Amino acid sequence: MKKYFIYIGITIISLISCEEILIEEDLSDDTVTLIAPVDGSTVANASVNFSWEAVDPATSYRLQIARPSFASAVQVVKDTTLALTSFSTTLTSNTYEWRVRAQNAGSNTVYTSAAFSVTESDNFPARDVVLLSPQNNQIINTATITLTWEQVTDATTYRVQLLDDTNQVIDEQAVTTTSAQFVFPEGTTTWQVRAENDTQNTLYSSRTITVDSTNPAKPVGTTPANQATLTSTSVDFSWTRELIEGTTEFDSIYVYRDQQLTDLVTKDQATAPTTITLGASSTYFWVVQAFDEAGNESETSDTLTFSIN
Template sequence: MKTLNSTLLIMLLFLSFSCDDILEEDITNDNLQTKYPIEGTVVDGNTVQFSWQNLDGADDYRIQIIKSHQVFEMDSLVSTNSLTVTLDSGTYQWRVRGENFAYETAYSFPINFSTQASTNLTDQDVILVSPSDNLYTKNINTIFTWNKLTSVTSYNFELIKKLSGEQTVFQEAEITSNSLTINDTLFDEDAEYIWKVKGLNETSETQYSQRTIFLDRVAPNQPSLTSPADQETTTTTVTFNWTNGTDSGNVKSGITNTIEIASDSNFNSIIHSASTPNNSAQHDFASTGTYYWRIKAIDVATNESDYSIVRSLVAE
């Protein structure tokens, strides 16, 4: 019996360690070698490609870019051994480390480099500011902005509607400011819209920089309650289920469901409210009694459905 107990104890101690800790390679003492930029590099233009050697055992890499006066320009986790970043003219430091689920290396030694304005725009990028990329919205902001790029004399702007193909709905050239206001009637239906800006001077031009807007003005379907059935008697631990139906709009925004549980049918006394991207939720009732529940769906563009019908249950 003592031998059996000892074996069980060893097994329990072994299982107490995370499987990931056991399987992940310990990279704590490994050194990560950087490739570019090297110490003292001066980059012409605003586009910098950072690169470093792959490290066996590292799943991801954390890169930090620090501007003068120790201001963090970037602190990002990436899965590849390179990253292209657009930076304003100035002096910077960068460093990188390897990471996996259980371990991480030390950061590489900080490397100083700088960027400077160049009249050659070929390898530079226009940095777009607003609206943000992959924005889902029901209210279009028709003011588009981007950062000024040194050595650019004018900008070209394009707006493309993507719905069963691509259609250019607006173009404007020789823009001398770093913003543009367009007519909201150009957004004539729910669709994916791509806005693009490039910079030009007398001798060269950038590639287009682009972002996407998803215009979605269709409210989600009214949720349909599945279980528990109306007036069903249950235990005090209840799993609620419902469906949302098929989105009929041109743009399929993600949906978050809000469940509300109340002690009265008018929902004046809500005892629990929670949001979930799923179609199921569980709740433990503190006391027995009759309760009421309903669901509302809200999509990423902030369109809201009607509340579902109200059902009651008796928790015993």
């Protein structure tokens, strides 16, 4: 017999109540059927495509890959949650076990697993270059970056290229090791590597990376004004800051009890304006600092002080 989990959400607008009931089917008696790679199979390519049958009404699937197995794992190389019933990744030559479970908000199936091996193709041009670092779509705040990848059997040279957003080659190296260092431009760049020998080459394997080495602009506090005296404990803070082109920026506001900025009352990541409730009969000091996705930091704003009666 199927079991169901019931979730009730109540929204009150003015004096009108509206009730929404969401029923999630219990998945604990269901099973995920793996399609590929099947148990005991060998994949003669570093690019591995995983697929399994859908479970109704699962809303997502958790996929894990371990080396060499989950019982004696040296490394869990992948642990991800997906809405689809397929997934692709590159793996080095080795023995692996993969498993999938279906899940929804209230329950999940048990894992279904299969073991497989990855070997290099006998055909050199069909081999894959497995890129190691940096990770795909990584955001970095330094321009000098070392790229690394796995060795490809029978390769004598690796050709490494940087491509701009129009896919034009802007830099290139041919190296005999499995790493190369480049100075990347600001912004998003594609880097790609192929293996070569005297007569043949593989296809390129590629990733993108975003470089943002510019600090956000220094914020300027505006409200409450310096030396202001307030009567409400609900304090509206506002500030301005010039936007710098690059990765996403955000602000953090800090409120202290002392001018040395050591006795922190509250810290919030916020957008201006923002409201913070503080205690009465006190004097406060506040600053704002900006950050971005790459890890850059602005100068801290000038310290402003105010009192609440």
